Amino acid sequence: MEKKPDVFHEPGTARIKSEFIVKAPPRVVPAPAPSESADTKDLEPPPKKKSRGQNKHRPRTAWDKKEDCLCPSLVSDEGVCMYGDNCKFIHDIEKYMTIKPEDIAADCFSYNKYGKCHYGLSCRYGSCHTVKTDSGSYTSVVDESKVMSNPAPKMINTLPRDLRLSLRKKSYSFPKSDQIFGKVTKGKRGKSAKSEKTATENGPSVSPNDSLLEKVELNPNVDNSQSEIDVTVSETCAIESSTDSSKPVHSGTVTDADMVALKNGEKRTLNFDGKLFLAPLTTVGNLPFRVVCKSLGADITCSEMAMANCLLQGNVSEWALLKRHPCEDIFGVQICGSYPDTMSRCAELIENQCSLDFIDINMGCPIDLVFNKGAGSALMNRTKRLFDIVTSMKKVMTIPLTCKMRTGIDSKKNTAHILIPQLRDCGVSLCTVHGRSRQARYTKQANWDYLQACATSAAPMPLFGNGDILSYEDYDAAVKNDVSGVMIARGALIKPWIFTEIKERRHWDISSGERFDLLKDFVNNGLMHWGSDSRGVETTRKFLLEWLSFLHRYIPLGVLEHPPQKINEKPPCYVGRNDLETLMADRNCESWVKISEMLLGKVPDSFVFLPKHKANSYA
Numbered sequence: 001m002e003k004k005p006d007v008f009h010e011p012g013t014a015r016i017k018s019e020f021i022v023k024a025p026p027r028v029v030p031a032p033a034p035s036e037s038a039d040t041k042d043l044e045p046p047p048k049k050k051s052r053g054q055n056k057h058r059p060r061t062a063w064d065k066k067e068d069c070l071c072p073s074l075v076s077d078e079g080v081c082m083y084g085d086n087c088k089f090i091h092d093i094e095k096y097m098t099i100k101p102e103d104i105a106a107d108c109f110s111y112n113k114y115g116k117c118h119y120g121l122s123c124r125y126g127s128c129h130t131v132k133t134d135s136g137s138y139t140s141v142v143d144e145s146k147v148m149s150n151p152a153p154k155m156i157n158t159l160p161r162d163l164r165l166s167l168r169k170k171s172y173s174f175p176k177s178d179q180i181f182g183k184v185t186k187g188k189r190g191k192s193a194k195s196e197k198t199a200t201e202n203g204p205s206v207s208p209n210d211s212l213l214e215k216v217e218l219n220p221n222v223d224n225s226q227s228e229i230d231v232t233v234s235e236t237c238a239i240e241s242s243t244d245s246s247k248p249v250h251s252g253t254v255t256d257a258d259m260v261a262l263k264n265g266e267k268r269t270l271n272f273d274g275k276l277f278l279a280p281l282t283t284v285g286n287l288p289f290r291v292v293c294k295s296l297g298a299d300i301t302c303s304e305m306a307m308a309n310c311l312l313q314g315n316v317s318e319w320a321l322l323k324r325h326p327c328e329d330i331f332g333v334q335i336c337g338s339y340p341d342t343m344s345r346c347a348e349l350i351e352n353q354c355s356l357d358f359i360d361i362n363m364g365c366p367i368d369l370v371f372n373k374g375a376g377s378a379l380m381n382r383t384k385r386l387f388d389i390v391t392s393m394k395k396v397m398t399i400p401l402t403c404k405m406r407t408g409i410d411s412k413k414n415t416a417h418i419l420i421p422q423l424r425d426c427g428v429s430l431c432t433v434h435g436r437s438r439q440a441r442y443t444k445q446a447n448w449d450y451l452q453a454c455a456t457s458a459a460p461m462p463l464f465g466n467g468d469i470l471s472y473e474d475y476d477a478a479v480k481n482d483v484s485g486v487m488i489a490r491g492a493l494i495k496p497w498i499f500t501e502i503k504e505r506r507h508w509d510i511s512s513g514e515r516f517d518l519l520k521d522f523v524n525n526g527l528m529h530w531g532s533d534s535r536g537v538e539t540t541r542k543f544l545l546e547w548l549s550f551l552h553r554y555i556p557l558g559v560l561e562h563p564p565q566k567i568n569e570k571p572p573c574y575v576g577r578n579d580l581e582t583l584m585a586d587r588n589c590e591s592w593v594k595i596s597e598m599l600l601g602k603v604p605d606s607f608v609f610l611p612k613h614k615a616n617s618y619a
Contacts, residue, residue, distance in 0.1 A: 014569040015561040022573050069534070070096045070122045093121065093138055101534060103127050104601035108532065109524040115146025122533040124601070153326045155287075155529070157354040159319040167314030167349075176396040177345045270330070270357055270400045272430050272462050272485060275299035276499050279466060279489035280334040280360065280404070283612055284546050288525035291325050292518055293492055297499030300330045305362050308337030308346035322354055323529075331355075332402065336362040338374035340385065344392035351397055358429070359397065361389065363405035366438040377406055377438040380415055383422075390426045400429035404466075404487075407450055411437040414450055417457045424461040431458060432487050435467035442490075445568055452481035470494065471564035472502045491567060493550035507564055509557035512581035516598075519544065523599045541596045541603070548592040549611035552585060 071089035073081040081087050090096045101124065108125035111117040117129055120140035129141050166172045278293050279285070280302040290301045303321050310318035324331050333356050337343045347359055363386070365376030372378075379386045393401055403423055408415040416433050423431060433454050435446030446467025455463045462484035469475055470491040478486050491498050496518065501508050526540035555565050559574060576582040583591050589609050597603060 012568075012570055013572045014555055014565055016555070016559055016572055016574045017561050020559050020574040020576070022575055068099060075118075075120045075122050075533075094136070096121070097138055104537065110152065110528055110532065111143070113146075114150055114152035115143035116152065117532065118152075119532045119536070124534060124537050125527075125532055152528070156324040156326065157319075157322045157356070159314070159316060163353060164314040164316065164319075167312060172349070174345045174348050176348050177341065177392070180344060180392055180395055181341045267397075268399050270429065272300070272464070275330070275485050276502060277432070277464055277485060277487040278302065278492055278499075279487045280305055280362075281489060281493065284493055284543070284550065286543055287323055287325055287529050288522050288540075288543070289496075289547060291327060291525045292522050293496050293499060294325075294327050295521070296497050297503050298492070300332070301328045302332045302334050302360060305334050305336050305365060308335045308342045311335070311346050312342065312349065322350065322356075324355060325525075330357050332358040332360050334360040334362050334404070336365060336370060336375050337389070338379070338382075338385070340388040340392045343389045344396050347393045347401075348396040351399060356399065358400040358402050359393070360402045360404055361393070363403050364434050364438075366406070366441055371438070377409060380405060380419060381409055383419065386419070387422065387426055390423060390428060394427045401427065402430040402432065403428055404432040404434070406434045406437055407447060408437045409439065411439045411444070414447075417450075417454045420454055420458045420461075420463065424458060428461065430462050430464065430484075432464040432466055434489075435465065448478060448481050451483060455482040455484070468567045470498065470567040471507065472498075472505050473564055474567075475502045490550065493547065494553045494567070495551075507557055512556075512576065512578055512584060515551075515584060516580065519595065520599060522547070537600055538604075541600050542609075544596050544599070545589075545592050545609050546612060548595060549589075552587055552592065555585075556581060 066088040067090070069089055070093070071081055071083075071087060071091050074091065074093065081089075081091070083089075100122075103126060104124045106125070106127050108117050108123055108128050110119075110123075111125075111129040117123050117126065117140060120126070121130060121138055123129070123140075126140065130138055131141055132138055163172070276298055277300040278290060278298040281289075282304050285302075285304050290298075294301065303324075306318050306321045311322075322333055333350055333354065335343065335346055335350070337346065343361070350356065350359070361379075362370075362376055363379045365371070367376070370376035370378075374382060374385070379389070390401065390403075405416055405419070414437070420431050420433075431454075433451055435448055435451050436442065436444055446465075448465065448467070451463075451465040451467075455465075464485045464487045465478055465481065465483040466487040466489060468491075469478060469486055469488050474491075475486055488498060495501075495510075497508055497510055523540055523544060526543060527536060530536040530539040530543075553571055555571050555574075556576060557563050558577060571585070571587075574585060576585055583595065586592075589611070593603060593607070593609060
């Protein structure tokens with residue numbers, strides 16, 4: 001039988017069944033404007049800029065003016081305006097109700113499920129819980145029976161006002177970090193000591209070229225006779241026999257916490273072995289998205305990358321990244337910084353003020369803004385500073401410390417296998433390696449052969465691998481490389497039900513209706529998290545569209561010619577099995593906006609969306 005030529009498949013694209021293939025629309029390239037000063041034929045075209053991962057010139061969301069919004073004191077339970085006479089918000093409820101935008105829908109998710117909407121009269125779904133009183137005013141009703149029987153989940157790790165003020169006034173105390181670094185006078189923090197007298201009086205200075213361990217040992221102000229801050233029952237790691245299922249499996253630092261209660265200063269442990277880890281994803285790894293992934297089988301979740309300096313300054317938007325949903329049973333916080341004193345103070349702060357199970361050091365962020373400051377993947381080249389950061393953080397923490405890194409800075413020189421054993425000896429409980437270098441970004445396939453070598457050098461510390469996991473078959477192939485577990489990043493954005501597929505060991509031909517229900521769950525959690533007023537609706541829409549910029553890459557199982565889909569294969573233009581599936585497969589932003597309008601109502605007239613992440617992630 002003569003084989004027909006494959007006219008539908010292009011190199012680098014996924015194979016789609018021929019009945020679903022459509023011809024791609026022609027790309028319209030605008031003609032160059034004629035030049036008046038010189039002949040256009042003699043001019044060379046400007047050099048094409050290389051994509052660096054982020055669209056920094058995207059349009060920003062225009063929030064409603066304060067003069068058009070109801071005062072938060074009339075929305076919250078406190079009822080007291082903290083701004084006094086200088087408040088620019090509306091205090092006249094009747095006036096606000098006349099200018100309030102039309103409700104998006106008649107049913108408020110928070111009120112219907114939990115009996116109370118915390119956004120009251122400003123809720124864009126408020127017609128079901130807003131009533132007009134006999135006096136002509138308006139009020140938001142509460143269903144006490146639902147409030148008592150099914151209370152709303154309370155978000156964890158919020159930033160109290162008194163803590164924010166103490167951080168901004170620099171009055172917060174860091175006793176453990178001060179014991180390590182000493183109290184450095186203003187203007188000398190982070191600089192090398194110019195004299196031995198200064199180093200003796202003010203404690204050790206933080207220099208990237210000097211070892212912090214030597215300075216701590218020589219510092220006369222540190223009372224070494226006191227109980228050690230980082231006391232552990234055992235600093236060695238044990239591997240339990242896989243044949244004896246009655247013995248507990250330990251990962252990282254081994255303690256007898258399962259038999260004896262931990263004393264003050266002792267370290268807690270966490271068993272990472274074999275768990276599915278949702279990667280810390282900037283922008284798209286927000287709390288509502290993590291809740292969706294938890295419902296689909298994710299075991300470990302982590303916050304978005306937070307900058308240590310911003311956390312120490314009490315930045316409200318940065319602290320919002322640390323919020324934790326009650327369903328996140330194993331939750332960590334990832335912080336990014338380049339100085340040992342900053343990172344240790346940040347670790348001490350968030351462990352004291354937040355509920356979390358581990359802290360992760362970002363050693364893999366490739367963006368220039370972070371790299372040029374010596375943070376992120378730059379730490380892989382600044383080894384002395386890196387080990388100072390790890391050692392100082394371990395001394396102030398009682399929870400596990402983990403690290404996430406790449407294979408190296410340069411694609412031709414891998415360095416992770418050299419750093420991992422040293423990090424293990426410093427007390428790190430888990431390392432995760434993304435199988436690409438900083439230089440490669442996402443344009444090459446993950447090097448799992450190298451990750452196997454990293455896992456060998458890490459033993460007995462657990463090592464997780466990361467990169468190119470989009471099906472349970474990819475997962476099975478990954479765990480054969482001696483890794484203790486797998487961290488999933490883009491695969492979870494493209495198909496968050498990958499956790500279900502891995503645990504049930506099947507390919508899920510999920511329907512467009514089921515995918516739409518997941519979007520609806522994300523929106524409902526987003527309205528609970530960011531608010532159901534006008535600003536909260538638009539914030540939810542923004543993050544929904546950012547997720548859709550990845551979600552549209554999924555190719556339905558019934559459309560593929562040879563499943564499963566590979567993460568580095570670009571989906572061609574195709575039609576789905578119904579109109580909704582076709583709409584979800586469209587790569588144009590206008591289609592994503594249409595999907596958001598089906599869930600959050602019509603966008604404002606001046607609305608424009610461009611995705612933040614525009615990395616070239618196809619091989």
